[in-house]
Amino acid sequence: MVAAHYTGLRSNLLGKGTGHKPHDLCVADLCSHCHYHFDVAGGGNTFEQKIDKSEQFLFCVIKTIIRRIDQDVVKIEGMKDG
Numbered sequence: 738m739v740a741a742h743y744t745g746l747r748s749n750l751l752g753k754g755t756g757h758k759p760h761d762l763c764v765a766d767l768c769s770h771c772h773y774h775f776d777v778a779g780g781g782n783t784f785e786q787k788i789d790k791s792e793q794f795l796f797c798v799i800k801t802i803i804r805r806i807d808q809d810v811v812k813i814e815g816m817k818d819g
Contacts, residue, residue, distance in 0.1 A: 740764040741772045743798060745791030765797035
């Protein structure tokens with residue numbers, strides 16, 4: 738697994754820019770094949786395809802955050818279990 742930074746729509750609003758990656762909370766733990774798919778393979782030609790790819794990546798980011806909280810890799814002060 739590799740931590741892949743979000744590169745989809747609105748990534749510039751999360752810190753992405755020339756020479757800068759988005760915030761480190763905007764990462765998804767992906768295998769190398771999926772990382773390539775999101776980073777290099779392109780998002781399709783239509784705006785709808787780009788929206789779909791961006792939404793898929795953001796879902797992976799959320800799953801990564803949940804997994805890291807469940808595994809106590811990320812701790813949120815005052816957060817209650819359950």
